[in-house]
Amino acid sequence: MKRSVVTGGAGFLGSHLCERLLDEGHAVVCLDNFITGTPANVAHLTGHEHFRLVRCDVTDYVHIAGPVDYVLHFASPASPIDYLNLPIHTLKVGSIGTLHALGLAKEKRARFVLASTSEVYGDPQIHPQPEGYWGHVNPVGPRGVYDEAKRFGEALTMAYRRSHGVDAGIVRIFNTHGPRMRPNDGRAIPTFATQALRGEPITVAGDGSQTRSIIYVDDLVEGIVRMTFSGHPGPMNIGNPHELSILELAELVREVAKSESPVTFVPRPEDDPTVRQPDISLARRILGWEPAVDLRSGLDSTVSWFREHPDVARPDVDR
Ligand code: NAD
Ligand code: UDP
Numbered sequence: 394m395k396r397s398v399v400t401g402g403a404g405f406l407g408s409h410l411c412e413r414l415l416d417e418g419h420a421v422v423c424l425d426n427f428i429t430g431t432p433a434n435v436a437h438l439t440g441h442e443h444f445r446l447v448r449c450d451v452t453d454y455v456h457i458a459g460p461v462d463y464v465l466h467f468a469s470p471a472s473p474i475d476y477l478n479l480p481i482h483t484l485k486v487g488s489i490g491t492l493h494a495l496g497l498a499k500e501k502r503a504r505f506v507l508a509s510t511s512e513v514y515g516d517p518q519i520h521p522q523p524e525g526y527w528g529h530v531n532p533v534g535p536r537g538v539y540d541e542a543k544r545f546g547e548a549l550t551m552a553y554r555r556s557h558g559v560d561a562g563i564v565r566i567f568n569t570h571g572p573r574m575r576p577n578d579g580r581a582i583p584t585f586a587t588q589a590l591r592g593e594p595i596t597v598a599g600d601g602s603q604t605r606s607i608i609y610v611d612d613l614v615e616g617i618v619r620m621t622f623s624g625h626p627g628p629m630n631i632g633n634p635h636e637l638s639i640l641e642l643a644e645l646v647r648e649v650a651k652s653e654s655p656v657t658f659v660p661r662p663e664d665d666p667t668v669r670q671p672d673i674s675l676a677r678r679i680l681g682w683e684p685a686v687d688l689r690s691g692l693d694s695t696v697s698w699f700r701e702h703p704d705v706a707r708p709d710v711d712r
Pocket of ligand 2: 581
């Protein structure tokens with residue numbers, strides 16, 4: 394039986410990944426300090442005989458007894474509200490936390506996968522973004538704590554691959570949505586869905602012409618699992634190339650929620666990227682993967698989840 398360690402496994406993406414790896418027949422150790430995640434996200438897995446949840450801050454240490462085949466490093470605040478609230482922790486988990494997770498993979502001779510992000514491209518000047526694009530990031534702006542932590546994590550991952558021969562790879566994840574997002578995490582979809590369901594105004598930043606390309610969590614997890622098992626070093630974009638403006642997204646969420654909320658325009662955050670769209674040719678070619686869930690049906694599932702869970706456990710970071 395294969396054994397996987399998922400750091401940040403009690404978060405939104407990590408919890409889906411733990412579930413999927415158990416389905417693949419793996420034993421799964423989930424490490425989390427619950428700073429932005431919650432044990433409730435994996436409560437349905439805790440009775441599984443091959444699932445173990447360990448409270449641990451990966452910036453302190455990562456120690457696991459016994460063999461490990463895969464280390465998937467997902468621990469990090471991920472929503473702009475979280476990393477702006479936790480700037481130093483974000484830098485620590487992207488640097489020291491990644492160092493510890495790579496150290497575990499080295500010791501166990503395990504395959505390592507870093508959850509990187511489309512944010513490494515910053516406010517991109519090449520569109521869509523292929524993996525060969527080096528990005529356009531403001532290191533000293535408020536978002537720099539996240540973007541640079543991930544860029545450092547990528548450099549460290551490649552150094553462990555080159556210098557220590559660790560079978561390490563990097564996935565660059567684009568905006569993802571699905572069940573278990575927190576209604577108050579400040580990201581566009583949870584915010585719009587919650588506002589639409591409550592009949593409150595939907596807060597579109599700027600004039601809403603900035604774009605994003607959003608992927609449903611099931612598609613993302615399929616891509617990540619295939620990338621993990623492929624042994625490919627990456628970096629590899631995993632996202633849905635379907636690009637739309639934030640105003641279009643707000644209107645679509647409102648329609649899916651059958652809401653009559655008005656749209657209201659609010660100031661745009663500093664360094665908010667103007668466009669974002671993954672070039673997924675590499676994932677198509679290497680993994681034979683592409684997203685299968687269309688935007689509207691994905692949003693249907695996400696909005697339904699917010700409708701059914703208006704009061705999900707909210708960690709202290711929610712304001
Ligand atoms: P999340 O906040 O729901 O999950 C992150 C998890 O990491 C949480 O459970 C949190 O408690 C845990 N964590 C944070 N610091 C930790 C530490 N020091 N030790 C142990 N656990 C710690 O966020 P998410 O959306 O699930 O994102 C997961 C990963 O995917 C992150 O690395 C993020 O950067 C990356 N990512 C996510 C997206 C997205 O759209 N969701 C996009 C790009 C990249
Ligand atoms: N956004 C918005 N209203 C909100 C929250 C976000 O218009 O209430 C915008 C945000 O400014 C950005 C886009 O939606 O242009 C996506 O933001 P999100 O935080 O979801 O992801 P990221 O900026 O990290 O891609």
